[in-house]
Amino acid sequence: MSILELKNITKSFGGVTAINDTSFSIEKREIFGLIGPNGAGKTTLFNIITGNYKPCSGTVTLDGKNITNKKNYKIVKDGIARTFQNIRLFSSMSVKENILIGLENSTSYTYLEAMFRLPRYFLQERKISKRADEILEFLELEKYKDEIATSLSYGIQRKVEIARAIATDPKLLLLDEPAAGMNPNETDELAKLLFKIRDHFDITILLIEHDMKFVNHLCDRVMVLDYGKTIFEGLTEDAIKDQEVIKAYLGDFKHA
Amino acid sequence: MIRSINKNFILYLLISIAFVSFSPYLFEDYGIRILNNIFIFIILAVSYNLINGVTGQLSLEPNGFVAIGAYVTALSLLSEDLKWDLFQLEDPAPWVLALSFDIFPALLLSGVVASIVAFILAVPVFRVRGDYLAIVTLGFGFIIKVFAINSPEITNGSIGLNEIPSVLDSYTIGFIAIVVVILILNIIYSKFGRAMKAVRDDEDAASAIGIDTFKIKTLAFVTSAFFEGIGGGMLAVLLTTISPDLFTFFLTFQLLIIIVLGGLGSTSGAIIGSFLVIGGSEWLRFLDGPIDIFGIQTDAHPGTRMVVFSLILIIVMLFAREGIMGKREFSDIFRKKR
Numbered sequence: 001m002s003i004l005e006l007k008n009i010t011k012s013f014g015g016v017t018a019i020n021d022t023s024f025s026i027e028k029r030e031i032f033g034l035i036g037p038n039g040a041g042k043t044t045l046f047n048i049i050t051g052n053y054k055p056c057s058g059t060v061t062l063d064g065k066n067i068t069n070k071k072n073y074k075i076v077k078d079g080i081a082r083t084f085q086n087i088r089l090f091s092s093m094s095v096k097e098n099i100l101i102g103l104e105n106s107t108s109y110t111y112l113e114a115m116f117r118l119p120r121y122f123l124q125e126r127k128i129s130k131r132a133d134e135i136l137e138f139l140e141l142e143k144y145k146d147e148i149a150t151s152l153s154y155g156i157q158r159k160v161e162i163a164r165a166i167a168t169d170p171k172l173l174l175l176d177e178p179a180a181g182m183n184p185n186e187t188d189e190l191a192k193l194l195f196k197i198r199d200h201f202d203i204t205i206l207l208i209e210h211d212m213k214f215v216n217h218l219c220d221r222v223m224v225l226d227y228g229k230t231i232f233e234g235l236t237e238d239a240i241k242d243q244e245v246i247k248a249y250l251g252d253f254k255h256a
Numbered sequence: 257m258i259r260s261i262n263k264n265f266i267l268y269l270l271i272s273i274a275f276v277s278f279s280p281y282l283f284e285d286y287g288i289r290i291l292n293n294i295f296i297f298i299i300l301a302v303s304y305n306l307i308n309g310v311t312g313q314l315s316l317e318p319n320g321f322v323a324i325g326a327y328v329t330a331l332s333l334l335s336e337d338l339k340w341d342l343f344q345l346e347d348p349a350p351w352v353l354a355l356s357f358d359i360f361p362a363l364l365l366s367g368v369v370a371s372i373v374a375f376i377l378a379v380p381v382f383r384v385r386g387d388y389l390a391i392v393t394l395g396f397g398f399i400i401k402v403f404a405i406n407s408p409e410i411t412n413g414s415i416g417l418n419e420i421p422s423v424l425d426s427y428t429i430g431f432i433a434i435v436v437v438i439l440i441l442n443i444i445y446s447k448f449g450r451a452m453k454a455v456r457d458d459e460d461a462a463s464a465i466g467i468d469t470f471k472i473k474t475l476a477f478v479t480s481a482f483f484e485g486i487g488g489g490m491l492a493v494l495l496t497t498i499s500p501d502l503f504t505f506f507l508t509f510q511l512l513i514i515i516v517l518g519g520l521g522s523t524s525g526a527i528i529g530s531f532l533v534i535g536g537s538e539w540l541r542f543l544d545g546p547i548d549i550f551g552i553q554t555d556a557h558p559g560t561r562m563v564v565f566s567l568i569l570i571i572v573m574l575f576a577r578e579g580i581m582g583k584r585e586f587s588d589i590f591r592k593k594r
Binding site: 050052071072073076077081082084088089090091092093097100101102104105107109111114115116117121125128164165168 | 439442443447448450451453454456460461462464467469521
């Protein structure tokens with residue numbers, strides 16, 4: 001059964017149609033790539049899936065559940081986590097505190113229990129603190145855990161953002177250009193890490209990326225968007241040979 | 257992390273309790289009075305800091321909630337006979353006459369009334385993003401004042417209320433201040449406090465990670481209103497006389513100076529700020545009188561105090577852009593610099 005299904009999604013801003021009647025579905029444990037030239041509507045599609053934008057028409061289904069018009073923080077509880085194109089970590093907090101924010105929804109103590117420090121507070125805080133350490137260890141970030149998150153190098157910050165998303169215990173992880181600004185070495189490492197995350201946490205990954213080598217290595221299937229329209233959906237190796245895709249990226253030589 | 261906070265926390269708690277307990281032996285009557293004032297301002301500043309510093313929502317409301325708290329406590333404490341005596345413009349409303357509580361229930365009621373009003377304000381304001389809270393709360397402060405002047409059957413109008421029984425000694429005020437600071441620190445060092453800081457740092461990222469930002473902002477706002485209401489009630493008892501003029505924007509402004517000077521978002525900073533601003537402006541009072549500088553006698557220039565005080569503030573803000581404590585707490589100082 002597919003974990004995420006989009007049906008006939010259309011989204012326009014004023015007169016501009018950013019997404020035009022797009023449908024696709026992602027299978028469980030798949031790594032699915034979303035590619036396309038700048039302005040194709042990839043990030044808009046991300047924002048629709050995560051509930052930041054409401055689509056003008058169409059439905060989004062997560063694991064058989066309609067999440068089309070849900071608020072974004074509720075969709076997180078349903079099992080979708082994301083990272084941002086430009087890293088958005090909480091700048092006043094340490095790496096570990098950033099992860100703890102992701103773990104908020106796995107605690108249930110109330111405001112008054114926190115205020116008066118009742119036993120459930122200690123019990124659950126200890127539990128999520130341990131869980132945060134486990135996640136940090138898994139991503140080999142434990143030596144940075146007390147550093148202020150935004151003082152770290154770019155690559156590490158990316159990893160922290162992924163760790164924070166994983167902390168929400170998602171079924172589906174959305175990564176917006178995870179390899180942007182990384183050198184080939186770091187990109188290879190990231191690909192390895194994403195395979196490791198998929199296998200260990202048993203999650204599905206949907207990612208936007210421009211680095212075709214990275215996409216080719218990582219993604220089982222891709223969808224190519226151009227001007228809000230799907231121009232290709234299928235296996236990654238076929239996408240690179242597809243005429244439409246080449247035209248979208250390189251232009252149409254006949255008319256040039 | 258939890259353990260290291262606990263160890264430091266107990267140390268600072270013991271120091272605070274010792275300070276409150278021995279303060280009557282350290283200071284004379286005048287000093288005690290200022291100290292009481294400082295304790296109340298600590299309550300106000302620490303709770304104001306929760307919405308303004310920790311959650312990062314610019315709000316200009318404290319004078320309104322302090323006024324609500326002060327009037328509720330004052331009306332609860334005044335006896336029925338006294339109310340008949342005091343209300344000269346118009347007869348007191350029946351429910352005003354019936355309102356009668358001991359000091360602690362009265363303070364609690366002050367907090368509850370203030371937080372209910374805060375909740376009513378929060379629901380429309382936090383539905384939208386932006387600095388609307390500042391505008392709405394600024395207006396709210398003025399509305400409360402106008403309401404107090406124009407509702408003589410409840411507030412005795414611009415004459416105000418006096419002969420409020422002075423039922424709080426400096427121990428009680430000090431210990432209430434300690435309890436309030438502990439409760440607010442407990443919030444800050446919990447998932448709710450982390451969520452508030454997340455909202456301050458990046459609201460979009462916070463909601464993308466599963467935080468209901470509307471709920472968190474409302475919680476912070478209602479909580480600070482609750483403790484500001486209590487602080488207002490204590491202020492009424494300390495002053496024994498209140499009038500609408502007491503709760504102008506100047507009060508909010510003073511609290512804003514305190515938390516910015518101490519460091520927005522730092523509870524320790526709010527405490528230091530209260531001592532410096534309230535204590536400092538009292539200590540500088542000698543500048544208003546005639547001064548003897550190396551044998552040269554100057555005349556009394558009332559107002560010199562505020563000039564010097566402002567200069568000191570400017571100098572402090574020049575050298576410590578983020579306030580004295582920044583976003584740190586006492587317990588961070590001895591830890592390795594991050």
